[in-house]
Amino acid sequence: MVHESLLDLVGHTPLVRLNEITAHLPDSVDVWVKLEFMNPGGSVKDRPARQIILDALESGELTEGGTLIDSTSGNTGVAYSMLGAALGIDVELVMPENVSQSRKHIVRTYGAEIIFSDPMEGSDGAIRKVEEIVENDDSDEYFFADQYNNPSNPRAHEATTAPEIWRQTDEAVTHFVAATGTSGTIMGTGRGLKQRDPGISVIGVQPDDAFHGLEGLKHMPTAIVPGIYDESALDDVRRVSTEESWEMAQRLAAEEGIAAGYSAGANVAEAVSVAEELDEGVVVTVICDHADRYFHD
């Protein structure tokens, strides 16, 4: 396969069926996972980052040689940095100081600049900091990508993830499950799937407590709620513990050969739990990124 631009490589990820973790389920119930770590930036975040950049270039909010700025816990930052390098856009990222070394290395390799926020304030501290920087900036050089509030984020999933899942399951998908960080994946994919079949259940997942170890996920009752999040569009919201999610991430690697990050562990733990309640159905979720993002030096 030959592509003229790195941007064309985003999306079109494979869908694979789980076989071992779901061995206790009847043959009439399947769980399929979309391998988002196959994106060129290594995570599902390539999709919203590409859409946000393309929409801003089209509207003129961002121009070649301009500077994109946003807060991120990691993967969106990697995606912005990679696409920015490919398109000649400068990228500045506000990240909590305790973001993993590997993420700092990756984004700097692409040439992005990092501004650190207080690790004790988590990703909400990074959000407040980027808003402060943008508000106090008189140079007008920034395009504030604002992944938590930018409709281009869910639009990316509505336009790409949803039709891919619909096609890849031969229109048989009955449930879509995804944990929420910005909530772009569940809001956009959910909307796109319901346009094709309003009977599809769209199920959000959140950490069960404000203090959790699920990097990339938000406990909505205690966090700054993203503007793109609309709980009324979801059929259900489930809670998952850090321990269950970590254990499922380990099982995915050991039993299925899919070495996934912790948020994917949360997704699969709840997708399997949804599947256990069904007599028949096709449950789909996403593997947001690869386990190697979480190996520390």
Add this chain to the structure above:
Amino acid sequence: MSVSVRIPTPLRKHTDGQEVVEVDGKTAGEVLENLAETHPGLRDKLFDDEGGLRRFVNVFANDEDIRFLDKLETPVEDGDEMSVVPAIAGG
């Protein structure tokens, strides 16, 4: 023998909103134990059923991750600073 422990935002509801709590102890483990003693809401957040630190809880003593020091046995001194650092959430 008092150590300043920095409390992350999601745990401050268990410390009456305090960002920093002064706690006695000669090791990181003693400090955390005493912290959970004076602020009982923190016990289940920090420790598992066997009394060990939950795997995802990151504790720093003077900016060093205690996992790479002597874990809960890491010695601390009067005036030292410890932090309970949350995982990074969201986007």
